[in-house]
Amino acid sequence: MQHKMVAPMAGKVIQININVGDSVEEDDEGLVIEAMKMETPIFVPCNGVVGQIKVKAGDNVEEDDVLAVIETE
Amino acid sequence: MIEKLSTLIFTTGFVYLTPGMVFMWLIGLTLIFLAVAKGYEPLLLLPIGFGIVLANLPLAGLMEPETGLLWKFYEYGIHWEIIPPLIFLGLGALTDFGPMLARPSLIFLGAGAQGGVYIAFFAAHLLLGFSLQEAATIGIIGGADGPTTIFLASKLAPHMLGTCAVAAYSYMALVPIIMPPIIKLLTTATERKIVMPKARKVGRLEKIVFPLVGVLVMILLVPASAPLMSMFMVGNLFRECKVVERLNLAAQNELLNIVTIFLGLPVGATMNAQNFLRKDVIFIFILGLFAFIASTATGILVAKGMNLLSKTKINPLLGAAGVSAVPMAARVVHKMGQQADKKNYLLMYAMGPNVAGVIGTVTAAGIFLTLLK
Amino acid sequence: MSEALGIFAAGTAGVFLSMMLLYGAMQISAAVITRWFEDKVEK
Numbered sequence: 335m336q337h338k339m340v341a342p343m344a345g346k347v348i349q350i351n352i353n354v355g356d357s358v359e360e361d362d363e364g365l366v367i368e369a370m371k372m373e374t375p376i377f378v379p380c381n382g383v384v385g386q387i388k389v390k391a392g393d394n395v396e397e398d399d400v401l402a403v404i405e406t407e
Numbered sequence: 408m409i410e411k412l413s414t415l416i417f418t419t420g421f422v423y424l425t426p427g428m429v430f431m432w433l434i435g436l437t438l439i440f441l442a443v444a445k446g447y448e449p450l451l452l453l454p455i456g457f458g459i460v461l462a463n464l465p466l467a468g469l470m471e472p473e474t475g476l477l478w479k480f481y482e483y484g485i486h487w488e489i490i491p492p493l494i495f496l497g498l499g500a501l502t503d504f505g506p507m508l509a510r511p512s513l514i515f516l517g518a519g520a521q522g523g524v525y526i527a528f529f530a531a532h533l534l535l536g537f538s539l540q541e542a543a544t545i546g547i548i549g550g551a552d553g554p555t556t557i558f559l560a561s562k563l564a565p566h567m568l569g570t571c572a573v574a575a576y577s578y579m580a581l582v583p584i585i586m587p588p589i590i591k592l593l594t595t596a597t598e599r600k601i602v603m604p605k606a607r608k609v610g611r612l613e614k615i616v617f618p619l620v621g622v623l624v625m626i627l628l629v630p631a632s633a634p635l636m637s638m639f640m641v642g643n644l645f646r647e648c649k650v651v652e653r654l655n656l657a658a659q660n661e662l663l664n665i666v667t668i669f670l671g672l673p674v675g676a677t678m679n680a681q682n683f684l685r686k687d688v689i690f691i692f693i694l695g696l697f698a699f700i701a702s703t704a705t706g707i708l709v710a711k712g713m714n715l716l717s718k719t720k721i722n723p724l725l726g727a728a729g730v731s732a733v734p735m736a737a738r739v740v741h742k743m744g745q746q747a748d749k750k751n752y753l754l755m756y757a758m759g760p761n762v763a764g765v766i767g768t769v770t771a772a773g774i775f776l777t778l779l780k
Numbered sequence: 781m782s783e784a785l786g787i788f789a790a791g792t793a794g795v796f797l798s799m800m801l802l803y804g805a806m807q808i809s810a811a812v813i814t815r816w817f818e819d820k821v822e823k
Contacts, residue, residue: 342752361749369754370734372741377749397606397755511806518799525788532784539784612817616809624805628798766802767795774794778787 337380339402341395345369350391356384358404365389365401382406423465427680434683435459435675438573447580451553451671455573458675470676481673486565490670491558492638497663498554498765499642500655502733504617506759509606512713513725513756517763519709520729521771523549523702528775531694537687540564543775545691548575549698550768551582551732557674558635559772563779569678570688574695579732585696586727586739589703594723598711599747601722603756614647625770631780632773639769703727706760728757731764 345367352364362378382404389401416422438456442449461477462470469477484490507513528546531537537545540563547559548571556575560568578585590599622640626633645655710726728740737757744753 342750343755370738370758372734372738372754374741374745374752374754375749508806508810511803511810514799514803514806515796518796521795522792525791528791529784529788539787542784543787610813610817612813613810616813617806620805620809621802624802625798628801629794763799767799770798771791771795774791775787778790 335406336385337382337404337406338400339364339376339379339404341367341397341399341401342376343367343369343374344396345374345394347389347391347393347395347401348373350387350389352378352384352387352402354384354387358382358384367395376401378404380404380406418466420465420467425465425680427684428463428465431463431678431680431683432460434678435463438675441577441580448576450667451576451674452573452580454668454671455569455576455675458672459569459678460675461672462676462679470679477673477676480669481677484666484669485557485561485568485673488558488561488634490666491554491561492634493662493666494554494670495635495769496638496642497658497666498733499618499639499644500646500658501663502639502643502646502762502765503758504614504643504762505609506606506755506757507763508609508613508617510603510756510759512717512721513759514763514766515713516706516710516721516726516729516760517731517765517767518729519726520702520706520731520760520764521550521767522705522709523698523700523730524768524771526701526705527694527698530697531690535690535694537690538564540779541567543779544568544571545694546698547571547768547772547775548578548695549702549730550764550771551575551579551699551702551730551736552765552768553579554670555635555768555772557670559775562776565677566682567687567691569674569676570683570691571695572674573678574692578695578699579735582699582730582732582735583739583742585699586703586730586736587743589700590707590724590727590740590743593704593707594711596747598723599743600751601720602748602751603722603725603753604719606756611647611649615644618643618647621766625766629770629773629777631776632769635769635772636766639765699730702730706730706764722751722753722756724753725757725760729760729764729767731761731768733761733765734758736764737761 349366385403385405435456441447442453524546531542544564618640706726706729710723740757741754
């Protein structure tokens with residue numbers, strides 16, 4: 335099953351802490367987005383393995399943009 | 408030759424220096440230090456600090472009426488009501504009203520957070536004997552809006568302008584320290600966990616119509632707020648209409664930066680030793696802090712009140728964001744929301760009351776002007 | 781005392797009323813815009 339990790343708010347991706355193939359757990363800090371000169375950590379929504387990462391550092395994202403896809407069994 | 412030399416010596420400022428002036432240098436230098444080393448609102452506190460030093464240099468005559476350089480900046484920039492409205496032009500161009508338009512009820516949080524302004528006004532007049540005009544200027548510090556404070560002070564209590572401005576900008580920088588304790592006192596952890604419903608998308612047409620409707624409604628209601636409100640709305644229109652990008656960018660960047668320079672220096676320069684070294688000043692700082700605290704509280708209380716009356720619950724943290732230190736208060740609210748629930752991202756929701764609060768503060772200032780001029 | 785109280789009351793009421801009217805104006809404009817767009821789409 336695939337679970338999308340979406341951006342909860344608009345901003346700029348400044349750090350990506352996960353890689354494709356990583357085993358991740360819910361509430362791991364997956365990415366950091368910057369908005370209003372403030373860094374906000376974005377947490378992994380569920381346990382699983384990182385299937386795809388759709389953004390790279392420096393990208394501007396909007397609310398609800400897909401950041402990554404987590405594969406769960 | 409001895410005569411010429413002695414003229415030079417006796418026209419140096421050293422001869423006319425007073426301890427008061429030296430003390431003011433320390434204050435100016437402290438503000439500069441806070442700006443540079445601690446990052447406290449440097450865009451304003453640095454020029455203000457420098458202006459303070461300049462105003463306390465005897466014989467330099469920078470604040471000499473009619474001839475002084477800084478006097479001219481003050482007279483033609485601030486007293487003539489030019490600089491603060493131009494700052495608002497820039498601010499309007501920087502402001503995105505989307506989060507507020509998506510959930511218009513957040514306007515009331517912006518209104519609620521002005522409660523502290525009036526409470527501080529009341530306390531200043533009744534408990535500490537400030538005149539109504541002075542009390543109003545002190546109260547508006549709680550609106551957390553530098554240019555509005557400066558604007559109101561220049562019209563109602565010019566002798567307190569520098570002090571109130573420094574208090575306002577200092578407390579705006581200290582929002583991350585001032586607000587959390589009050590927020591924790593007035594809200595439960597459960598309340599802070601409330602997740603806001605998804606914001607609807609706001610269309611381009613709505614964002615263009617808002618400054619037009621806003622300028623009509625607010626200026627018809629409170630004409631005295633016109634200089635600030637009009638510039639704020641036209642700046643916002645520049646931003647949203649997308650057809651005047653050159654004007655928009657100039658307003659947000661070049662214009663805003665230039666007038667910020669011309670705002671800070673004369674504001675600082677009004678703070679000479681005579682104006683500042685009075686016991687009033689301590690009271691102003693205390694009342695200013697009280698105003699900030701009270702505004703945070705009234706904002707939260709209005710949010711909680713709204714929750715009693717409606718089915719959809721608003722996170723009361725958003726009430727604190729009605730204190731219009733943009734975007735500092737929104738950031739603090741966002742952080743506290745994340746502390747309560749890691750996955751609660753309140754930042755964009757908090758921008759709604761944050762920007763509404765700017766309108767609220769300008770309205771409150773306009774009302775003071777109407778009733779007290 | 782009463783003058784300050786008067787200003788306090790009038791001021792707070794004034795800010796709230798103004799914002800309420802702004803809120804109302806915004807809701808009306810939003811409704812008008814939605815209807816105008818809907819009309820456009822229909823055509």
